[in-house]
């Protein structure tokens with residue numbers, strides 16, 4: 418962790434660079450696997466599942482017996498926690514529903530917009546280093562509220578050919594319709610193209626490692642839509658002399674433990690604040706089970722002290738963090754000036770973990786600065802907005818001449834005719 422005190426604004430972009438990994442061969446490798454899946458379907462899925470996940474699967478479909486077994490393996494306390502989280506996620510996402518509002522733009526011209534669910538969605542749930550069953554809730558619950566008919570889930574199998582029971586239990590709670598034991602490129606390719614066993618979907622959601630992300634980007638060029646460009650987890654915490662150093666350190670580490678490629682940034686009012694928090698980070702990381710991963714993430718993370726409060730806000734907006742925690746006395750004032758962030762956590766009793774699991778907001782968020790242009794997953798991610806319009810004779814009489822003129826100016830005679838023929842008919846009345 419490097420500390421910088423009042424670094425010049427011109428140097429911020431360099432200091433805040435996200436960790437970069439060599440991906441020169443990644444896309445070619447992933448494209449080759451995708452091509453094979455498109456050509457040979459299930460046979461290729463089986464081959465790569467054996468190669469990368471180390472298991473020869475008889476069937477990649479999770480059946481009823483496996484769902485029942487999973488249910489018996491999840492303890493009651495965890496089930497209750499999953500239900501509490503599910504309820505809050507459902508409450509928050511249901512409130513995002515909007516009704517149909519008919520608008521008469523000019524007398525006789527009525528326009529409206531209707532939200533219609535994407536019929537078939539595919540959810541990828543990472544399973545490599547941690548069984549992220551919370552992500553099942555974050556994706557499947559809004560899909561169900563939206564009314565998606567098919568909610569397909571893929572997650573990598575372990576060496577025994579099983580998916581973690583909590584992932585299966587969360588899938589049941591959240592209304593997933595089909596589950597397949599597929600990880601990485603295999604999962605994304607199967608859902609993008611469809612195979613003998615796996616249905617093709619219209620949109621793929623969910624995080625994953627570099628293979629998953631590359632596969633999502635490649636299939637999104639021609640074959641299927643995707644939620645957003647997403648990458649390794651990140652958090653930016655804003656602290657001052659009133660912040661609790663132990664709380665802030667725990668927040669930084671909660672994202673650092675996700676992976677070596679995670680990035681955590683601390684923006685503080687002074688070097689003294691930074692030193693107190695740094696000491697806490699060092700003490701807390703030493704006893705974490707995922708110490709190694711967290712330490713790797715910390716090695717490319719930065720601690721920045723800025724005297725000027727306006728500069729602190731400018732830095733937040735320049736970095737555009739996936740998660741922003743404002744743990745200062747004036748957190749409300751700062752929050753009003755945030756224009757680039759995925760999800761914001763206010764005050765010292767609002768840890769980022771709350772949004773990861775149970776407060777109700779979605780944890781699938783734009784990383785790598787994409788928060789400048791993208792929202793996190795929400796109800797709208799599972800909907801299309803179809804526009805409708807109905808025009809009366811009186812309405813067409815009003816707007817028809819303008820349409821004719823515009824079509825003529827664009828040299829599109831057939832467009833003009835579609836109006837002219839009708840106006841002639843109206844003139845006969």
Ligand SMILES: NC(=O)c1ccc[n+]([C@@H]2O[C@H](COP(=O)([O-])OP(=O)(O)OC[C@H]3O[C@@H](n4cnc5c(N)ncnc54)[C@H](O)[C@@H]3O)[C@@H](O)[C@H]2O)c1
Pocket residue numbers: 469470542543544545546547549552573574599600601602603624625626627628629648649650675676780781782
């Ligand atoms: N919910 C979130 O938003 C969230 C939370 C935490 C972590 N993440 C990210 O999710 C990712 C999880 O990664 P993970 O690896 O643990 O699980 P994963 O499920 O994303 O990837 C596992 C799969 O990777 C494939 N794979 C492994 N080695 C390969 C190789 N050499 N070539 C081709 N494919 C290979 C295998 O098919 C395997 O099934 C992390 O990168 C992390 O940053 C996201």
Ligand SMILES: N[C@H](CO)Cc1c[nH]c[nH+]1
Pocket residue numbers: 549551552649650651739773780781782
């Ligand atoms: N913080 C992650 C998104 O960046 C989501 C997550 C899942 N489980 C725990 N955390």
Ligand SMILES: [Zn+2]
Pocket residue numbers: 650671672675773
């Ligand atoms: Zn997390």
